[in-house]
Amino acid sequence: MGETPRLQTRTTPDGGELRFAPFAENGEQWIKFAERAPGATLYHRRSWVELLRAAHGIKIQVVTLEYGSEPVAGCLFAHPARPFARRWISLPDSEHCGPLAKDEESRDAFLSALASHPRARAGLEIHGAAGPPAPWETVDTFARWTVEMERPLDKLHQALDRDVRRNMRHAAEAGITVEWGHSLEYLRRFYRLHLDTRRRLGVPPRPFRYFKLLHQIFSRTGDLSVWIARLRDSDLAGLVMLQDDDTLYAKMNARSLDCPNGANHLMFVSAMDEFAGRVRHWDLGRVDVRNRGLRDFKKRLGATSTPLPYAYFPRAPRNISSEVLSGPAQILSQAWRRLPLWTTRVLGTVVYGFLV
Numbered sequence: 282m283g284e285t286p287r288l289q290t291r292t293t294p295d296g297g298e299l300r301f302a303p304f305a306e307n308g309e310q311w312i313k314f315a316e317r318a319p320g321a322t323l324y325h326r327r328s329w330v331e332l333l334r335a336a337h338g339i340k341i342q343v344v345t346l347e348y349g350s351e352p353v354a355g356c357l358f359a360h361p362a363r364p365f366a367r368r369w370i371s372l373p374d375s376e377h378c379g380p381l382a383k384d385e386e387s388r389d390a391f392l393s394a395l396a397s398h399p400r401a402r403a404g405l406e407i408h409g410a411a412g413p414p415a416p417w418e419t420v421d422t423f424a425r426w427t428v429e430m431e432r433p434l435d436k437l438h439q440a441l442d443r444d445v446r447r448n449m450r451h452a453a454e455a456g457i458t459v460e461w462g463h464s465l466e467y468l469r470r471f472y473r474l475h476l477d478t479r480r481r482l483g484v485p486p487r488p489f490r491y492f493k494l495l496h497q498i499f500s501r502t503g504d505l506s507v508w509i510a511r512l513r514d515s516d517l518a519g520l521v522m523l524q525d526d527d528t529l530y531a532k533m534n535a536r537s538l539d540c541p542n543g544a545n546h547l548m549f550v551s552a553m554d555e556f557a558g559r560v561r562h563w564d565l566g567r568v569d570v571r572n573r574g575l576r577d578f579k580k581r582l583g584a585t586s587t588p589l590p591y592a593y594f595p596r597a598p599r600n601i602s603s604e605v606l607s608g609p610a611q612i613l614s615q616a617w618r619r620l621p622l623w624t625t626r627v628l629g630t631v632v633y634g635f636l637v
Contacts, residue, residue, distance in 0.1 A: 291398055297348050299394045304330055304341040304357070311343045314352050318381035323525035324372060325357065325381060328498050335498075336491045337362040339373060346391040354382035354391035356407065368404035376567045377409025377425065377589060389413060396594050405594040412592030420597045424570055424586040426579040428563040430529070430556060437557055438550075440583030445546045452543030457512050459551040463500050467507035468492045471519035474535035476626055481538065483614030484603060486629040499523055510540075510548040517544040520552060527561040549582055569604035 289301040304311065308327065315321045323329055333339045339362055345355035357378060358369040372378040382388035395401060396416050411419040430437070438446075461467070472489055479486040499505035508520040518536035522529055531552075536545055553563065565579045567589050580586075591601065600610060617625065 289400075291394075293346070293390070293394045295390070297346050297353075297390065297394065299391075299398060300343075300345050300347055301400070302343050302345075304334075304343055307343040307345075310352065311345075311355065311357070314345070314355060315381055318383065320379070321381055322377065323523060323528070323530055324375040324378035326525060328502070328504070329375070330357065332494055332498050333359070333372065333374060335494050337374065341372070342369075344395065346387065346394055353384075353387040354380055356380040356391070356395075358405075368406055369400065370406040371408060375408055376423075379407055379410030392417065392592075401594055405592075407592040409589055410592055411590040412594065416595060418593045418596050419590045420593065420601060421588055421590055422569055422571075422601050423567045423589040423591065424576070425567050425589040426565040426576075426584040426586050428553065428565065428582065428584045430553075430558070430560050430563050432557075434554065434557045437553060437583060441550065442581035442583075445550070445581050448541070448543035448546045449550060450543075452510075452541060452547040455512065455541070455543070457510055457517065457541075457544050457547060459508060459510050459548050461506055461508040461552070461555070463496075463503070463505055463507070465493065465496045465500075467509065468496055468521070470509055470516050471507055471521055471533070471535060474516060474519045474537060475533065476622055476629075477537055478535040479629070480618060480620065480622060480625045483617045485617070485633050486625060487633055488630040490630070491633075495521075506552075508548050508552050510544040512544070517541070518548050520548055522552065524560065528564055529556050529560045529562070530564045531566055546582075553582075569602040571602075572604045575604070 291299045293299060308330070312327050315325045330341055334341060339359045341357055341359045343355065344358055345352040347353065356371050358371050359373055360366050360368070361370060361373045371380070380388055380391055382391060392412055395405065396412075409425075428437070472492055476486050496505065504524040506522050506524075508522070509516050510518040516537065517540040519534070520531060521533040522531050524530070531549075534545070556563065563584075565582070565584050568575045568579065568586075570576070576586075591597075620628070
């Protein structure tokens with residue numbers, strides 16, 4: 282993929298300036314803007330951008346609407362890592378990274394100016410934000426599940442489904458324990474569970490290089506934790522979490538084929554107990570609204586859902602969600618489930634970047 286043109290500006294009808302610049306050149310201004318803009322998340326931060334650039338070789342653009350050189354709205358965009366991809370996405374491999382703006386009027390002006398820019402002809406995709414009714418198309422395929430963590434611990438436990446509490450008790454009685462840490466060794470243990478889980482789901486695993494970069498970037502700030510549920514010498518389930526300010530993100534969950542439900546429940550609730558009162562929100566991630574199993578799992582943990590719209594210009598692609606597959610994608614997924622585990626690891630190193 283060729284290098285993106287460096288700095289481009291375009292004047293809007295009301296005298297503003299829509300500005301495109303590589304993150305390498307305009308990143309500092311973006312970080313300062315994101316610090317004071319409402320609604321900023323992990324996916325707008327320097328550390329996440331650093332991970333995407335290092336893991337996938339993604340060249341990220343900062344797009345801002347400015348008046349008098351002062352940004353009032355902006356968004357991060359990049360092409361996917363796969364060859365020949367033309368659509369601009371905010372952001373690849375990120376669940377929600379919508380535009381930031383000082384107010385709603387600035388946000389709408391930014392999206393309108395963006396859709397009229399010549400670069401929009403390649404297509405635009407924004408994760409976690411609805412676009413104006415025209416000319417954008419908004420799809421409500423996903424929901425975001427969150428646990429409000431400012432409640433007393435006993436209230437958090439009361440919100441757990443009865444089946445969760447029963448499964449936790451059975452897990453503890455069976456001798457299942459939960460441990461956690463920040464080291465790369467914990468990520469190695471999680472990775473083994475990740476390989477097994479991704480094969481069962483019929484999708485390629487992330488390469489281990491991604492986990493090493495995750496550790497390198499987030500462990501230095503103390504924002505990474507890895508949780509493992511185990512029985513004697515066997516790891517049964519794993520959970521990777523990242524913290525950004527007052528929000529905790531459950532980024533990845535994996536479990537072995539023979540993992541009882543109670544092990545996963547015990548692990549999640551142990552993590553909840555550890556962070557109760559230390560963060561305001563626990564983001565359990567997005568779920569395709571058609572994925573009943575995953576939706577029910579998060580609901581039983583006491584999480585509530587909010588719509589997570591994705592906006593597209595000029596129109597949405599046919600396949601939006603990897604959780605509900607059809608056609609050729611479903612056939613490939615079924616074939617992937619039959620591959621030996623070592624094969625999925627090798628192939629995952631090669632093909633995962635093309636899926637981001």
